[in-house]
Each structure stands twice: as C-alpha cells, then as structure tokens.
Amino acid sequence: MDYIGEHRLPGQFGHFFIVLSLVASLVASFSYFKATQSKNDIDGGYWKRLARFAFITECISVFSIFAILFYIISSHLFEYKYAWQHSSRSLEVKYLLSCFWEGQEGSFLLWSIWHCVLGLILIKTSKQWEAPVMTVVSFAQFCLATMLAGLYIFGYKIGSNPFILLRESDVFSVAPGMHIDFDVNNPVRSDYLTMIKDGNDLNPLLQNYWMVIHPPVLFMGFASTIVPFAFAMAGLWTRKFGEWVRPALPWALFSAAVLGVGIMMGAKWAYESLTFGGYWAWDPVENASLVPWLVLISGIHTLLIYKHSGHSLRASFLFFILTFFFVLYSTFLTRSGILGETSVHAFTDLGMNAQLFVYMALFAFAAFVLYGTRYRDIPAIHKEESSSSREFWMFIGSLVIFLSAFVIIGKTSLPVFNKLFGTKIAPPENPEFSYNQIQIHVAIILGVLTAIVQYLRYKSTPAKFFWKGIAIPTAIAAVAAALVLQFGDINYRKETFGFLVFIWVGVAASIYAIIANAGYIWVGLKGKLKLSGGSIAHVGFGMVLLGILLSSSKKEILSFNRGGITMQGMDAKEAGENITLIKGMPVQMGKYDVTYVSDSMHPKKQQWYYSIHFKSRTDDEEFTLKPDAFVNYKGNEGLMANPDARHYWNHDVFTYISALANPDKTKDTSTYHTKVLKPGDSLFYSQGYMILDDVTARTDVPKEIFGPDGSLHEAPMRIFSKTGSIFSLTPKLALAKGNMVAIPDTVTSEGLVIQLQKVNPDKSVELGVKESDVPLEYVALKAYKFPFINLLWFGVVLTAIGIIISMVRRISLNRLSTNR
Amino acid sequence: MKKIHIVLLVFIAAAIAVLISFLQSASTYDTVDTAMAKPGKFVHLMARLDKNQPVEYDAIKNPNYLSFTAVDTLGKSVKVVYNQPKPENFEMAEKLVLQGKYVNGLFQCKTIQTKCPSKYKDDIKNAEKNINTTLSNPTEKSSDNYN
Numbered sequence: 001m002d003y004i005g006e007h008r009l010p011g012q013f014g015h016f017f018i019v020l021s022l023v024a025s026l027v028a029s030f031s032y033f034k035a036t037q038s039k040n041d042i043d044g045g046y047w048k049r050l051a052r053f054a055f056i057t058e059c060i061s062v063f064s065i066f067a068i069l070f071y072i073i074s075s076h077l078f079e080y081k082y083a084w085q086h087s088s089r090s091l092e093v094k095y096l097l098s099c100f101w102e103g104q105e106g107s108f109l110l111w112s113i114w115h116c117v118l119g120l121i122l123i124k125t126s127k128q129w130e131a132p133v134m135t136v137v138s139f140a141q142f143c144l145a146t147m148l149a150g151l152y153i154f155g156y157k158i159g160s161n162p163f164i165l166l167r168e169s170d171v172f173s174v175a176p177g178m179h180i181d182f183d184v185n186n187p188v189r190s191d192y193l194t195m196i197k198d199g200n201d202l203n204p205l206l207q208n209y210w211m212v213i214h215p216p217v218l219f220m221g222f223a224s225t226i227v228p229f230a231f232a233m234a235g236l237w238t239r240k241f242g243e244w245v246r247p248a249l250p251w252a253l254f255s256a257a258v259l260g261v262g263i264m265m266g267a268k269w270a271y272e273s274l275t276f277g278g279y280w281a282w283d284p285v286e287n288a289s290l291v292p293w294l295v296l297i298s299g300i301h302t303l304l305i306y307k308h309s310g311h312s313l314r315a316s317f318l319f320f321i322l323t324f325f326f327v328l329y330s331t332f333l334t335r336s337g338i339l340g341e342t343s344v345h346a347f348t349d350l351g352m353n354a355q356l357f358v359y360m361a362l363f364a365f366a367a368f369v370l371y372g373t374r375y376r377d378i379p380a381i382h383k384e385e386s387s388s389s390r391e392f393w394m395f396i397g398s399l400v401i402f403l404s405a406f407v408i409i410g411k412t413s414l415p416v417f418n419k420l421f422g423t424k425i426a427p428p429e430n431p432e433f434s435y436n437q438i439q440i441h442v443a444i445i446l447g448v449l450t451a452i453v454q455y456l457r458y459k460s461t462p463a464k465f466f467w468k469g470i471a472i473p474t475a476i477a478a479v480a481a482a483l484v485l486q487f488g489d490i491n492y493r494k495e496t497f498g499f500l501v502f503i504w505v506g507v508a509a510s511i512y513a514i515i516a517n518a519g520y521i522w523v524g525l526k527g528k529l530k531l532s533g534g535s536i537a538h539v540g541f542g543m544v545l546l547g548i549l550l551s552s553s554k555k556e557i558l559s560f561n562r563g564g565i566t567m568q569g570m571d572a573k574e575a576g577e578n579i580t581l582i583k584g585m586p587v588q589m590g591k592y593d594v595t596y597v598s599d600s601m602h603p604k605k606q607q608w609y610y611s612i613h614f615k616s617r618t619d620d621e622e623f624t625l626k627p628d629a630f631v632n633y634k635g636n637e638g639l640m641a642n643p644d645a646r647h648y649w650n651h652d653v654f655t656y657i658s659a660l661a662n663p664d665k666t667k668d669t670s671t672y673h674t675k676v677l678k679p680g681d682s683l684f685y686s687q688g689y690m691i692l693d694d695v696t697a698r699t700d701v702p703k704e705i706f707g708p709d710g711s712l713h714e715a716p717m718r719i720f721s722k723t724g725s726i727f728s729l730t731p732k733l734a735l736a737k738g739n740m741v742a743i744p745d746t747v748t749s750e751g752l753v754i755q756l757q758k759v760n761p762d763k764s765v766e767l768g769v770k771e772s773d774v775p776l777e778y779v780a781l782k783a784y785k786f787p788f789i790n791l792l793w794f795g796v797v798l799t800a801i802g803i804i805i806s807m808v809r810r811i812s813l814n815r816l817s818t819n820r
Numbered sequence: 821m822k823k824i825h826i827v828l829l830v831f832i833a834a835a836i837a838v839l840i841s842f843l844q845s846a847s848t849y850d851t852v853d854t855a856m857a858k859p860g861k862f863v864h865l866m867a868r869l870d871k872n873q874p875v876e877y878d879a880i881k882n883p884n885y886l887s888f889t890a891v892d893t894l895g896k897s898v899k900v901v902y903n904q905p906k907p908e909n910f911e912m913a914e915k916l917v918l919q920g921k922y923v924n925g926l927f928q929c930k931t932i933q934t935k936c937p938s939k940y941k942d943d944i945k946n947a948e949k950n951i952n953t954t955l956s957n958p959t960e961k962s963s964d965n966y967n
Contacts, residue, residue, distance in 0.1 A: 384822045385823075396827060403832065410839045411839070425848065426847040426848050426849050428842070429919075438838055561884055578884050578904065637912045638906060727875075728876065780879040
C-alpha cells in the first residue's frame with residue numbers, strides 16, 4: 001500500500017548507513033586487533049590499512065546518519081517517529097539541534113560522532129599506539145552502533161532505530177483513528193499523514209540556548225574518556241607498562257577540561273532554566289557525570305606522580321579503567337529508567353537495559369581481567385614515599401577525590417541496591433544535605449592539599465625550603481580568610497551549628513588554595529605562564545569551592561512571605577517562599593519594591609513573559625526581570641517556568657513564576673444573583689458549577705456577641721471549576737442580637753463571591769452569587785539573591801584554561817622528546 | 821605496612837561507614853496506612869490525587885498553601901498540606917510521590933513528584949481530532965490508492 005505524502009528515501013538511506021556503520025566498526029575492531037597481534041610489520045601493515053579503511057567508512061556512515069536525521073527533523077517529516085516525537089513546526093530553528101539529544105538515539109549518535117572525530121585524530125597522531133588504542137575505540141563504536149540498530153535477534157530488540165516510521169511504531173497501536181474503519185487491527189489509513197499536522201515538540205525545558213551547546217560538550221567529554229582508557233589498555237595489552245603514560249596524559253587533560261566544562265554548562269542550564277533554585281541538586285543525572293570526572297582527576301594526578309617519581313603506576317591504570325567504567329555505568333543508570341523515582345530528569349526506559357548492561361559488563365570484564373592478569377608485571381617501586389614528598393600528598397589527594405566519587409556513586413546507586421537486594425529504601429529526608437555534610441570535609445581536605453602540595457618537592461622536601469615558600473602565602477591567606485569570615489556574614493543556620501563551622505573552615509581552605517597557588521605562579525614558577533597550567537587550574541578550583549560555599553550558604557530568599565497561614569509543625573521560614581503580586585501593586589521584598597507590571601505572549605507558542613519590576617528602596621537601583629512560563633503547554637497542565645536573573649559582579653537577583661491566575665477567565669456580572677438551592681443541589685456559574693453540600697445551624701455561639709437567641713448558619717459547598725480545580729467554601733449567616741449578618745466566602749482565583757442570604761425552614765437556602773467584573777491579575781513568584789555565583793562560573797573557566805595550558809605544554813614536551 | 825596503606829585503609833573504612841550511615845538515615849516508601857502508623861517520621865507516600873475531594877489553592881489568600889486529599893492503591897485516603905504552589909501536571913498525574921510526614925491527622929508534604937502518563941500517546945489523540953471531516957468515507961479513499 002502507498003501512503004500519501006510519505007518521504008521514504010531519507011529513511012532508506014538512514015537504514016543503509018546504520019547497517020554499514022555496524023559492519024564497518026566491527027571490521028575495524030577486528031582488523032585493529034589483528035594488527036596489534038601480528039608479529040611482523042608486513043602483516044601488521046596490511047591489517048592496519050584495512051582497519052583504517054573500515055574506520056573511515058564507519059565515520060562516513062555516522063556523519064551521514066547524523067545529516068539524514070537532521071534533514072528529517074528540519075524538514076518536519078513527521079512520518080518519522082523521531083521528528084514527530086521531538087520536534088514541531090513552531091520550534092525555533094536554533095533549537096532543532098536540541099531535538100537530537102532529547103531522544104536516546106540522538107544522544108548515542110552524538111557520542112558516536114565524537115568517537116569518530118577523536119578516532120581520526122588518533123589515527124593521524126598516535127603512531128605505534130594506533131592499532132591497540134583504535135581496537136578499543138572501534139569496539140566502543142561497534143557497541144554504540146548496535147544501540148541504533150533496531151534489529152530483532154531471537155526476539156530480542158537490539159537498539160532503537162531513529163529512522164523508524166511513526167506508523168510502524170507503537171504509537172499507532174493506541175490510535176484507532178489512524179486505522180481503516182477506526183479499528184487498530186486494520187491497516188493504517190493511506191492518508192494518515194494528512195491528520196498529522198504537527199509534531200509533539202521539544203520539551204519546553206530544553207528550549208534554552210544552553211541545551212543547544214551543553215550536550216555536545218558534555219558528550220565530547222564522555223567520549224574523550226575512552227582515549228586515556230584505551231591507552232591504558234594498550235599499555236597492558238602490549239606490555240609497554242610505562243610508555244603509554246606520555247601520549248595518554250595530554251588526552252586525559254583534554255578530557256578533564258571538556259568533561260568539566262560540559263558538566264558545569266549543565267549546571268548553568270539548570271540555574272538559568274530550571275526552578276529548583278540553584279545550579280546543583282545532587283540529582284542522580286548530575287552525579288553520574290560528576291563521578292567519572294572526579295576519578296579522571298585522580299588518574300591525572302597519579303599519572304603525574306608516576307612521571308616524576310615512578311610511584312602509583314598501578315593506581316593510574318585502575319583510575320583510568322574506572323573513569324571509563326563509570327562513564328558506562330552512568331550511561332546505564334541514566335538511560336535504563338532504573339532511577340525512576342529518584343531523578344527528575346533521567347531518560348525513560350527504551351527497553352535496552354539488557355543491552356546497556358552487556359555493553360558495560362563487556363568492557364568492565366575485559367579491562368579488569370587484563371588488569372588482574374598483568375597486575376604483578378606492572379612495575380612498582382617498593383620503597384616507601386617520604387611523607388615530606390610531593391608524591392605522597394598528591395596521592396592522598398587523589399585518594400580523597402576518588403573516595404568522594406565512590407561515596408557519591410554509592411548513594412546515587414540506591415535504586416540499583418534496591419533492585420539487587422529487593423529492598424525498598426527511599427532517599428533520606430534531606431538528600432542534598434546528606435551529600436553536603438560529607439563533601440564539605442572533602443572540600444576542606446582538597447582546599448588545604450591544593451594549597452600546600454605545590455610547595456613540596458618530589459622525592460623529599462627540606463623543611464626549610466618548604467616553610468620559606470609557604471610562609472608568605474599562608475600569612476596572606478590567613479588574613480584574607482579572617483577578613484572574609486569577619487565581614488562576610490556567613491551565617492547558614494538551616495542545618496546544625498557544627499555544619500556552619502565546617503563551612504567557615506571550608507571557606508578558609510578555599511581561600512588558602514587560591515592564594516597559595518596564585519603565589520606559586522610567581523614564587524615557584526617565576527611567573528612563567530606556559531609552565532603554570534597546574535597552578536592556574538588549582539586557583540580556578542579554589543574559586544569553584546569558594547563560589548559554591550558562598551553562593552549556597554549566603555543564598556537569600558527575597559520572596560519570603562510573612563503573611564498567610566503557617567502550616568502546623570512547619571518552620572515559619574520554610575513555609576513561605578512564594579509571594580503573590582497583584583498587577584500594578586508593589587510589594588516589598590528585601591530592599592526592593594517589586595511590581596508585576598505587564599505580560600506578553602510568544603507569537604506562536606503558549607509561552608508567556610512577565611515583566612517584574614524591581615526598585616530599590618535604599619538607592620536608585622532599578623531593573624526589570626522577564627521570567628517566562630509555558631502555560632498548559634502541549635498536553636501538559638499547569639506551568640513550566642523559566643527563571644530570569646539580574647547579574648551583578650558580586651550577586652544575582654533571580655526570580656521565577658510559581659503560580660498564575662486562571663488565564664482564560666471571562667467577565668460576568670458584578671451584582672449578586674439570588675438562587676434558591678437545597679442541600680445536594682448544584683448550580684452552574686460561568687466557569688463551572690457548585691454543589692451545596694449541607695446547611696447547618698449552630699446555636700452554641702458566644703452569647704456576648706450573638707445575644708441570647710443568636711445562631712449561625714453555615715452552608716458548606718464545593719466549587720468545581722472547569723479547569724479541574726475543586727474549591728471548598730462556607731458562606732455563613734449570623735443572627736446576632738436581632739440582626740442578620742451575611743459572611744460571604746470567596747474563591748479569588750475564580751472571581752467568585754458567595755453569600756448566604758436566607759435560610760428557609762425547609763432547609764432550602766437563598767444564595768447570592770457574584771462573579772467579579774474584572775478578574776484579578778496576579779502572579780505568585782519566588783525570588784532569590786545568589787551572592788558570588790560569578791566566582792563559581794569564573795573558577796570553572798579558569799580551571800579549564802589551566803588544564804588546557806598544561807595539555808599544550810605536555811604535547812610540546814612530547815614532540816620535543818620524539819624529535820630528539 | 822607502609823604509611824600510605826594505613827591511610828588507604830582508614831579512608832576506605834570512612835567511605836564505607838559513610839555509605840552505611842546513609843542507608844540508615846534513608847527513608848521508606850509507604851502507603852497511607854503505614855505512613856499513619858509512624859507519625860512524625862519522614863516517608864515517601866505513594867498515592868494519587870483524590871479528584872472527588874476539594875483541592876484548595878488560592879494564591880491571593882496564600883501562595884504557600886495547597887491542600888488536597890491523596891488516596892493510595894488500597895483506597896485509603898489522607899488529607900495533605902503542602903507549602904508550595906501546585907506542581908506542574910498535578911491534576912493529571914497518575915501517581916504522586918509525596919515526601920513528608922504524617923502529623924496530627926495531616927500529611928505534611930515537603931516535596932511532590934508528579935508521575936505522568938506517557939505524553940506522546942495523548943498527543944496522537946490530538947492528531948486524531950484533526951481528522952479531516954471532508955473525508956466522509958476513509959476506506960473508499962484509501963482503496964483509491966490501489967489503482
């Protein structure tokens with residue numbers, strides 16, 4: 001049967017390239033394997049040429065798959081499920097790329113593309129290491145290619161094909177209208193495409209410019225961890241236990257810079273477009289990318305120890321294997337759906353759990369078997385490091401970083417633990433604090449170690465030399481820390497006092513790290529920037545720590561609400577983080593008078609922009625923020641808010657909308673309409689209906705107010721708004737000292753006022769119903785002040801620059817030694 | 821034994837101790853009955869919104885007060901109060917994970933996670949609504965294509 005309007009050709013090309021990439025990557029892996037194993041150069045050369053040809057074919061296939069998928073998405077070919085599911089016609093062109101990484105298939109593809117790019121560079125540069133290193137890379141490419149295969153083998157689904165047609169997918173099995181005679185058992189109607197006018201669209205939270213650049217950078221980071229891993233494997237495999245270190249070090253540094261920046265771009269995205277009020281929440285998805293980075297940092301430090309002292313080679317192997325293992329484990333965690341309740345933004349299960357697990361297990365098994373069997377042959381120095389040596393303390397530092405990673409991944413793996421042991425343990429009451437209270441110790445240790453270790457020498461350090469170097473920076477840091485603690489007003493009392501003390505120590509330690517490392521650039525390295533990559537990175541790291549500590553501990557809630565009802569047992573402070581602004585009416589928040597000025601709507605989408613004006617009471621500071629929100633967007637209900645922030649050098653003012661007035665409220669009369677109802681009767685109003693539940697009379701009223709024969713009638717009722725909200729209210733009628741006094745009740749968001757006017761002896765009542773003329777326009781919002789958040793972002797950039805300087809230095813050193 | 825080995829052992833022991841204490845500080849997944857049985861203890865209550873009972877939220881009165889009734893799979897219900905606005909997709913969620921404590925007859929909720937029905941299946945129903953009404957006889961139309 002022909003289907004009207006379908007474009008089958010791109011999909012057919014896509015399928016072809018998927019199969020080609022699968023075959024080519026397998027051929028490349030096998031040929032590189034043979035090239036590594038072959039005893040003589042002629043055989044090896046033959047296999048290597050074949051392998052290169054296969055790998056380049058693989059690269060062409062992967063790039064073609066990417067280009068075809070991009071064509072499908074950008075031409076809105078909704079006959080393809082991927083385009084339909086992840087994009088729409090109203091989507092801005094700049095977000096078309098984001099559609100790729102919303103789905104699992106696209107993000108695997110992205111990963112695969114970076115492997116191709118890295119692989120091509122390795123073919124060009126890695127000389128005698130090419131064959132063994134590329135065996136590992138090609139095999140990883142084969143595993144990634146199977147993720148896109150979409151084949152059924154013995155009834156098991158292998159991979160998920162991005163070129164599957166919408167009508168072939170499970171979506172249509174629940175859509176009778178798409179089938180002949182409205183029966184899902186019949187074939188799909190030939191004109192089905194005329195009914196599919198638009199796609200499902202990109203998740204509004206991903207419609208943010210950080211989401212265009214964060215995933216490519218993060219995935220380049222993930223993908224690049226394979227290179228130092230592959231060098232470590234190559235070293236074990238070819239028994240060149242020490243030689244792999246030299247070419248692997250620049251790659252490891254590259255990976256650390258890119259992965260680190262990628263992670264923090266995600267944090268920036270979270271800060272700018274999510275509404276948990278921060279950049280980091282210890283969400284499993286965040287942890288899963290942080291952990292490999294931490295282990296990688298440990299690996300880089302042990303590699304440096306080995307280069308300078310011959311110690312720690314075995315640990316270096318282990319750390320690089322674990323880095324890559326944790327990348328795979330993280331992939332498994334975030335993509336298998338196992339995180340379920342514990343994460344807010346993991347991928348959903350695509351039915352590839354088994355495959356992901358096999359991928360992880362295969363690499364882990366091969367790597368650990370190789371490591372285990374060669375362990376005894378790896379050269380190690382049995383003489384003990386001196387405790388005045390740089391390598392001793394560097395190793396302690398690496399160990400602390402690694403164990404910090406171990407603890408984080410352990411906690412993150414709680415759902416895995418539950419699955420393995422059949423337990424049902426839920427995360428603790430305050431999950432963020434459970435991480436923070438441990439990691440604050442890590443921050444303190446690392447801050448101090450980062451500060452002092454550069455002043456130590458490899459092998460051993462004469463005490464006099466050490467003290468001479470460190471004395472001045474220590475003194476300066478002590479003064480600076482004392483000033484910051486004295487005047488910085490760091491007074492975080494959400495947790496215990498003990499935790500606050502640790503924050504103070506942490507602040508001092510990170511200031512120490514910044515000053516001591518900055519000092520070392522001049523004292524130790526005589527200001528030679530080319531050599532000072534490490535110190536610059538450490539200054540940056542110190543700033544990251546300081547930025548984290550200050551911005552989190554001094555975060556202020558501006559929208560703290562003093563009015564309203566406090567919940568029983570709830571801390572009053574905790575109870576009121578949202579404040580309601582009625583259009584045009586200024587409300588005081590901190591030092592600002594804040595006014596909801598106006599709103600406007602996106603021309604194509606259900607996206608609203610709100611102008612919120614901040615005016616300082618104490619000076620002439622004045623600005624307008626424009627937080628926006630997707631309202632009832634594409635099958636969602638409620639609002640998805642995007643914050644907006646005003647940036648200053650030393651703080652940000654940050655706000656987002658947390659609740660809105662019912663937007664489609666219409667106008668009605670402003671006088672009371674009298675209706676007669678009995679209990680159980682219902683009554684319509686313009687936005688829904690109401691039910692009178694009961695009428696009760698109370699005579700146990702205080703005599704001094706109501707008089708001797710006073711009474712109080714109550715008419716509890718429920719209002720069912722057509723938006724689905726249900727409200728309960730109780731208008732009352734008091735007979736007090738001979739006077740009838742009506743006490744009306746209101747549903748402000750519905751503009752509804754109800755008055756109990758008369759109670760008849762037969763229990764029927766007269767109700768006065770009023771719908772207000774002008775619907776009240778308001779927003780509820782949260783506003784924060786984040787101090788010193790820029791210190792964090794600047795620290796990240798500086799760390800990355802430092803690492804890149806080191807990488808360039810290592811590459812040029814390698815060149816020098818090969819040319820000699 | 822080398823110094824470094826001692827440090828190693830101490831650190832690893834500390835890391836394991838931290839993880840074990842984490843397991844002990846952890847909370848539990850509960851139904852209404854089991855949550856009520858341990859008042860004041862922090863639990864994860866798995867339930868859904870009872871749509872026959874009032875949902876109270878009025879930002880003009882108090883933007884930090886939401887109250888509703890949650891009912892679990894066993895049909896047992898409890899009144900819930902929450903000090904934040906309605907989370908997104910609150911009324912259409914098929915499941916709510918309510919993190920909080922049962923105190924004095926109320927479930928005081930700190931966090932609400934909404935679990936929604938698969939989104940794209942709903943959207944295909946929207947697409948169906950766009951069925952072109954001029955095609956009065958869809959089967960006949962499709963059989964045209966065989967010619």
